[in-house]
Amino acid sequence: MSTSSSHHHRSIPTEDRISSLPDSILSHILSFLPTKSSAATSILSKRWKSLWLSVLDLHFNGESFSNDYTTVRHVLFLVMLSREVSLPIRSLSLHLVNCRGVNINDINCFVNAVLNRGGIQTLELMMDIPWTNDHLVNKLSINIFNCKTLTVLKLRKLRLIDLPHQVHIPLLKILHLDSIMFKNYKEIIKFLLGCPILEDLQTYTRLIPGGDNPLLCSIPSGGSIPYLPNLVRASIYENVYIPFFLFSGAKILRINMMFPLYIQVPIFHNLIHLEIFFCNFKGKTWDEKWMWMLEMLQHSPNLQHLTLRQEVEDGIDDNNWQWQDHRTIPKCLSSQLRTCLLREWRDRKCDLQFAEYVMQNSKVLRTMTIHSASSADSNAKHQMLKKLAVCPRSSSSCKLIFDG
Secondary structure (H helix, E strand, O other): OHHHHHHHHHOOOOOOOOOOOOHHHHHHHHOOOOHHHHHHHHHOOOOOOOHHHHOOEEEEEHHHHOOOHHHHHHHHHHHHHHOOOOOOOOEEEEEOOOOOOOOHHHHHHHHHHHHHOOOOOEEEEEOOOOOOOOOOOOEOOOOOOOOOOOOEEEEEEEEEOOOOOOOOOOOOOEEEEEEEEEOOHHHHHHHHHOOOOOOEEEEEEEEOOOOOOHHHOOOOOOOOOOOOOOOOEEEEEOOOOOOHHHHOOOOEEEEEEOOHHHOOOOOOOOOOEEEEEEOOOOOOEHHHHHHHHHHHHHOOOOOOEEEEEEOOOOOEOOOOOOHHHOOOOOHHHHHOOOEEEEEEEOOOHHHHHHHHHHHHHOOOOOEEEEEEOOOOOHHHHHHHHHHHHOOOOOOOOOEEEEEO
């Protein structure tokens, strides 16, 4: 019996099916690996020795080289020197978040060499170079602002302070800017409007100290208002430097802001999903926040899903203010709003009134969900729940969900 089993085991074919694949397929498979891993396949056989150099996608992560920038720098330029000059590079991902001593001049030189090969579609540059008063320390000087092939651009902790007179990236669909510094808010607007088919935007931007006053961002008067017509989703973090009119065509909008009250609100005709995180109202009344929130609702006629979150407790209450004083009911409440989620809720009178206002006027509301703040008084939370439980609801199918 054991002899038969042993014979059967030896009869299993040992054909190397991977090596029988054409080079184009193998190169495509290697494109999903970090470049260091794809380079390691060069020891497999003579055929594999240079195969990794034909991969069109390059992925470098400082952690793969113990975050030693000297080694990373050597590898970057060695790879470029080893590749055929005529071979394009479709994608470059460079993650050096935990590397210390990164030289931005090296990065600019390397990235420009990649861009000169042609065909770049995806570019990710993730840095963590400390901010200094020297504006040249992490200044990105690469030729992307008129790139005709770029579709995805993701940047982190860099300065874009010398934009050309005209920015035109005609195919860019995804733009993520994390801790990117600009000279002024007009430069940000120029950059964004230079991406005419942008669909996905995430931005946390900063201005160089002494730049233009960001609170001057307002809706242009006269003529047509410029905006991003193809925008599907936009996430704006802690930033009042970008006027909202740019995002007026978005379907999904996430706002994490410190002082949104200063920003003029355009009409969001396509907006279906809205999330707002109120993170700082020091010296301002909470009532001012709700007045601004009411304006957002009035300007979002097709809104179906609303999420509000607030963490800080440094606003000033005005107990004389009443939501009932507002006779105009936003169109989204009367015909569109399906879900409302209120996170980090506290026992402020104006907060309770807002929840009641939504329930009383939302005719197709399905769920009103309230997550109370952990710091809220337990007795106050109980009293708020009791009041909301007996609050009249315009929608007969509305469910009140309270997660204390």
